[in-house]
Amino acid sequence: MLSPADILTIPFDDWVNTLVRDYLVPNFRPFFRALQVPVTTVLNAFDAFFQFIPMVVFTLVLAFIAWRVVGRGIAIFTLLALTFIDMIGLWTETMTTLSMIVTSVLFCTIIGVPIGILVAGSNKLWSVVRPILDIMQTIPSFVYLVPIVMLFGVGMVPGIIATIIFALPPIIRLTNLGIRNVRGDLIEAAEAFGSTRWQMLWEVQLPLALRTVMAGLNQTLMLSLSMVVIAALIGAGGLGLTVYTGLGRLDVGGATAGGVGIVLLAIILDRITQALGEQSGVRTPSLRQMLVSVFRPRGAVTGETNKTGN
Amino acid sequence: MEPKVKVRNLFKIFGDAPETALERLKQGQSKEQILEETGHVVGVQDASFDVGEGSIFVVMGLSGSGKSTLVRMLNGLIPPTSGEILIDGDDVANCSPERLRDIRRNKIAMVFQHFALFPHKTIAENTAYGLKIKGVSAAERREKALQSLDQVGLKAWADGYPSELSGGMQQRVGLARGLATNPQILLMDEPFGALDPLIRREMQEELLQLQRSLKKTIIFITHDLNEALILGDRIAIMKDGRFVQVGTAQEIVADPADDYVSAFVADIDRGRVFTAGHVANDAQAVQLSDDSQNALKAMEDLNRNALYVLDGERIVGVVTYQDLSTAIRENGKADGALADVLVSDYPVANRDAQLHELYGLASTGLPIAVTDKNGSLIGVVEPEAVFAQLSGDEQTQDSVRSDTPPAA
Numbered sequence: 001m002l003s004p005a006d007i008l009t010i011p012f013d014d015w016v017n018t019l020v021r022d023y024l025v026p027n028f029r030p031f032f033r034a035l036q037v038p039v040t041t042v043l044n045a046f047d048a049f050f051q052f053i054p055m056v057v058f059t060l061v062l063a064f065i066a067w068r069v070v071g072r073g074i075a076i077f078t079l080l081a082l083t084f085i086d087m088i089g090l091w092t093e094t095m096t097t098l099s100m101i102v103t104s105v106l107f108c109t110i111i112g113v114p115i116g117i118l119v120a121g122s123n124k125l126w127s128v129v130r131p132i133l134d135i136m137q138t139i140p141s142f143v144y145l146v147p148i149v150m151l152f153g154v155g156m157v158p159g160i161i162a163t164i165i166f167a168l169p170p171i172i173r174l175t176n177l178g179i180r181n182v183r184g185d186l187i188e189a190a191e192a193f194g195s196t197r198w199q200m201l202w203e204v205q206l207p208l209a210l211r212t213v214m215a216g217l218n219q220t221l222m223l224s225l226s227m228v229v230i231a232a233l234i235g236a237g238g239l240g241l242t243v244y245t246g247l248g249r250l251d252v253g254g255a256t257a258g259g260v261g262i263v264l265l266a267i268i269l270d271r272i273t274q275a276l277g278e279q280s281g282v283r284t285p286s287l288r289q290m291l292v293s294v295f296r297p298r299g300a301v302t303g304e305t306n307k308t309g310n
Numbered sequence: 311m312e313p314k315v316k317v318r319n320l321f322k323i324f325g326d327a328p329e330t331a332l333e334r335l336k337q338g339q340s341k342e343q344i345l346e347e348t349g350h351v352v353g354v355q356d357a358s359f360d361v362g363e364g365s366i367f368v369v370m371g372l373s374g375s376g377k378s379t380l381v382r383m384l385n386g387l388i389p390p391t392s393g394e395i396l397i398d399g400d401d402v403a404n405c406s407p408e409r410l411r412d413i414r415r416n417k418i419a420m421v422f423q424h425f426a427l428f429p430h431k432t433i434a435e436n437t438a439y440g441l442k443i444k445g446v447s448a449a450e451r452r453e454k455a456l457q458s459l460d461q462v463g464l465k466a467w468a469d470g471y472p473s474e475l476s477g478g479m480q481q482r483v484g485l486a487r488g489l490a491t492n493p494q495i496l497l498m499d500e501p502f503g504a505l506d507p508l509i510r511r512e513m514q515e516e517l518l519q520l521q522r523s524l525k526k527t528i529i530f531i532t533h534d535l536n537e538a539l540i541l542g543d544r545i546a547i548m549k550d551g552r553f554v555q556v557g558t559a560q561e562i563v564a565d566p567a568d569d570y571v572s573a574f575v576a577d578i579d580r581g582r583v584f585t586a587g588h589v590a591n592d593a594q595a596v597q598l599s600d601d602s603q604n605a606l607k608a609m610e611d612l613n614r615n616a617l618y619v620l621d622g623e624r625i626v627g628v629v630t631y632q633d634l635s636t637a638i639r640e641n642g643k644a645d646g647a648l649a650d651v652l653v654s655d656y657p658v659a660n661r662d663a664q665l666h667e668l669y670g671l672a673s674t675g676l677p678i679a680v681t682d683k684n685g686s687l688i689g690v691v692e693p694e695a696v697f698a699q700l701s702g703d704e705q706t707q708d709s710v711r712s713d714t715p716p717a718a
Contacts, residue, residue, distance in 0.1 A: 185422050194414035194443055203442070
């Protein structure tokens with residue numbers, strides 16, 4: 001049987017090797033190293049912060065936020081889950097994982113929201129960005145772990161960079177979607193009153209897209225959590241490392257404990273961010289109002305929801 | 311006086327290469343032909359009009375006639391393909407983005423068909439949007455927004471949200487938002503189109519009421535000819551992106567330019583378009599002191615059945631030919647016969663009274679006295695003239711003087 005390979009074989013793997021090893025690594029390594037600096041700084045700050053807060057204080061604060069934002073059930077769940085994590089001896093690892101996730105979500109937001117806004121304004125740009133996002137989401141993360149190690153080295157920060165690559169698409173997609181879905185006549189109205197591009201974005205588009213953007217943030221957060229174990233392969237610490245170590249030693253107990261920690265953390269963060277998104281959806285208030293509502297007396301919050309419910 | 315808004319030869323063609331389509335259009339190709347051969351959609355073709363300060367210009371057309379495109383070109387939401395739009399002499403079509411923004415902020419406001427209120431802002435914040443964009447301080451914004459809401463009767467709702475309001479109320483907020491920046495020109499894109507008929511009627515009255523004190527220059531878009539006739543000082547009928555006819559309500563109803571306009575006009579309540587002034591004859595009258603025979607002769611000469619009798623400038627009543635001739639026959643040549651047969655309970659109407667208000671008066675059979683605001687006689691409406699005008703019958707109108715020229 002004739003196969004195309006008889007006529008021509010393409011050394012695709014060699015090409016990639018040449019590109020990465022002989023071109024990117026020797027020429028751009030300092031550049032990629034420099035990229036790490038902001039990530040390292042932010043990560044260290046978060047890690048120091050979360051490790052510094054006493055377990056009891058952190059648990060109470062998070063349970064309080066859960067109570068305000070979601071309700072009593074999730075607040076109690078938060079309390080029990082964090083206590084359980086502490087009791088099985090994984091508090092430090094959990095805080096490391098949390099700081100990694102917060103760092104990655106922060107960078108995803110900083111990078112993703114502006115890109116989402118940009119592509120929402122231009123179909124041409126979107127047609128370029130869209131396939132890139134498709135690739136980022138479908139390519140198995142193991143494939144880019146190797147070049148990341150070559151370019152960034154091993155450790156926490158390369159792990160976070162891999163996480164950012166994996167978790168970035170949803171927030172770009174949903175920011176784009178949210179802004180595009182703002183009703184056309186509202187845009188026209190804003191324009192007819194002489195809004196600048198910036199005023200339009202700030203006064204109309206972003207507040208109205210906020211609910212969708214928050215859904216994107218929630219997705220990004222969940223994807224970040226799912227990368228925790230994979231990031232441990234290239235030297236990231238935290239719960240992922242516990243699972244990975246357990247896997248290596250066939251230590252079922254250790255791996256399960258790490259896994260349970262990840263799941264509990266995921267549930268807490270998911271419920272809180274989802275509720276934030278839904279709350280903003282009722283009347284899509286500004287981000288400031290949303291944050292204020294977290295710290296307002298409980299009665300005021302329910303009063304507001306009652307009023308908005310009719 | 312220089313018109314507030316002056317539009318000359320305005321074209322809008324949607325597509326990739328509007329210039330080539332514009333050439334074809336100028337060579338006389340039709341809208342359909344251009345769409346078929348080049349895929350370009352002709353939105354507006356060769357629109358020219360003036361809108362005087364403080365007047366309401368209504369553009370009436372069915373959907374797809376290009377009326378919404380036209381109004382959006384006036385504030386630059388849609389850039390025209392060619393032509394001039396001068397607002398106080400500023401060419402909106404060809405000015406810098408900064409200048410255009412300045413015009414939008416200070417001179418032109420817009421009211422939208424589906425209200426286009428911002429759902430995340432309170433009603434006061436919605437009303438104050440134009441002010442916020444201009445950089446007005448929060449306290450002043452609030453004050454002006456409340457003032458503006460007060461004008462439309464919604465001050466009490468200032469801190470509610472648009473979703474709490476009915477359609478009619480939402481559009482009042484839309485209007486308040488438009489008025490808050492105190493613009494000179496108001497563009498209204500089918501503002502009452504989404505409202506039910508009763509509310510629509512109410513809003514039209516309210517707009518006219520507001521306009522009496524505000525005197526804005528309003529360009530109003532509608533698909534409802536009745537609405538156009540009620541509101542418009544001047545009306546343009548649009549079809550396929552082109553103005554078919556421009557004129558006052560009376561001109562359009564009395565003298566439709568083509569079959570298209572006639573078809574619309576056929577269903578119109580003419581009693582609400584024309585006024586007593588339109589069907590009134592000259593104010594021919596006799597003086598109370600006049601000789602009865604002269605009065606009879608005057609009626610014969612004028613071919614009328616009755617004449618008004620004045621005492622100086624004052625109307626004292628009306629005499630009919632029949633009464634007067636009977637009186638003269640019975641009494642011989644009596645002096646003061648005029649005073650004896652005078653009907654002092656005569657029908658009277660204001661010059662601006664609409665014809666539908668005259669139906670009852672016309673049924674008395676006596677001619678209706680048309681008076682100015684001082685009560686002096688300025689014309690006389692024969693009952694037949696009222697119904698002739700309503701029926702739109704040109705033959706019967708021949709005997710009746712009218713402001714509108716006969717059909718060409």
